Amino acid sequence: MSLLVVGSIALDSIFTPFGETADALGGSAVYFSVAGALLHPVQVVGVVGSDYPVGELERLAPRGIDWSGVEHAAGESFRWKGKYSYDLQSRETLDTRLGVFADFQPKLPEAFRSAKFLFLGNIDPELQLGVLSQVRRPTLVACDTMNYWIQSKRAVLLELLSRVDVLMVNDSEARELSGDWNIHRAGRWILAHGPKRVVIKQGEYGALLLEPARTFYVPAFPLETVYDPTGAGDAFAGGFMAYLARTGIVSDDHIRRAMVVGATMGSYAVEQFGIRAFDHVTLADVEARMRTFQDLTHVALAEPLT
């Protein structure tokens, strides 16, 4: 079933203790797409400026990414510059230039309006709502957000929450949104505000799936080398949504598998700079890593204690 993402298409300049990149392809829609396209075609809605290396996007198209919903606007592309701490645990934004993103009003091509799986990447919740209203009858809608919108557009964000199926945020965002430090109570707060499920990403510790009556935990893949955490959350979302779109089924079992696919994509994202890691990943690689994930938490509780 068709899969649509709206999000940023950026030029990232990233400094980590292991190296740096300048004006590299990035943004939530780009990370989502390169990860998701491994499993299912992705339609992208976004905007680029006149300085964007459009050829580099086009080179990714054969992987199954439909860029026809990307607006080409006059002006500078969205740029983000960030620096990670020595342990990659925190990052500082050195510079954000919205460029053409400041006046972006997403308009979906007619063909995209029948998308069944919709991911609203981390952009202004007003734009997320605008996109949502253009999609006719989606099967599953998931969205991301960030502290900036939680603080500056809380009312709009709550309106959006009441209309999505899955919220995907990291732990600090869940805490800020709910005003509760305990991550399980924070999740319960979010569930009470609309979404049927909330995915809480916890970086090197993995990710939680909270549902009204059940919780699922997928750890992070054991990696001895992590180069660049940028985009891990969007790659997670890409894997998660693409797996569901590929199967077309939203059962509890499928959602759990989608979590493992998401964690797998997140693990690839951090192993190299930018989107580079996805250049050579195959579906067989994904599958092998998913099996390792399964073994990572597998336990058989044999004979009863009592």
Place this chain on the structure above:
Amino acid sequence: MSLLVVGSIALDSIFTPFGETADALGGSAVYFSVAGALLHPVQVVGVVGSDYPVGELERLAPRGIDWSGVEHAAGESFRWKGKYSYDLQSRETLDTRLGVFADFQPKLPEAFRSAKFLFLGNIDPELQLGVLSQVRRPTLVACDTMNYWIQSKRAVLLELLSRVDVLMVNDSEARELSGDWNIHRAGRWILAHGPKRVVIKQGEYGALLLEPARTFYVPAFPLETVYDPTGAGDAFAGGFMAYLARTGIVSDDHIRRAMVVGATMGSYAVEQFGIRAFDHVTLADVEARMRTFQDLTHVALAEPLT
């Protein structure tokens, strides 16, 4: 098979955002024992001063705790006073008084020297080695340590490491010991220094079991209320070791189950102040919570992607 622990028997004064205790029963050997005794009898080696409320220890004996290896010395008991941050993520030691612990030289009763499962709680590694040398032919030896010993008695600690089967530490200790920030590389460093397995406790995120060729992850139990993290690691160790002593088998499957028992005990420990949580926990409770743990990470990877 017989299970022996050596560790501190303390009087804890704890301040958390949710309340406080003064001179309450605590210490690594006490938390280990109340958790472990739910599954298997525990023999304890330690020391108390003349001011210790020995009657309170004795009241715990019927649960299966043999205090006959506890030395009664003239002087003050070991006291620890600590304060937790509002989010329970960090704690400050306000006061440590070693008391009779300063001159403690563990001597094992003859009956304890044939213990098969031995846990060396967090005390001076010289004392840990002293106890280890008194046990004849243990099946499995696990030990804990802390940053203080890593810094002040590194050589003795490395000697100890070369003689134990399992090291159980938290993530900051693993990082400090190995000098490596990446937790998986830190674990590999530890494995190269003796232990066949290393358990790395990660607080609210759960615990990792690292082996040369395989990794296991048990998440923390989803708790909406956490009152007092004190003793969670020792309760974990108590559950882990008591499960193995109960079954008498040290297979990969049993070790994974022991991790789940450990995480279960840790989750009880933090739900109430001090050792109180264990007053009413039954084996059936433990079993039910273990099943929830199993469901928490259960995923079936159905049909292949390729």
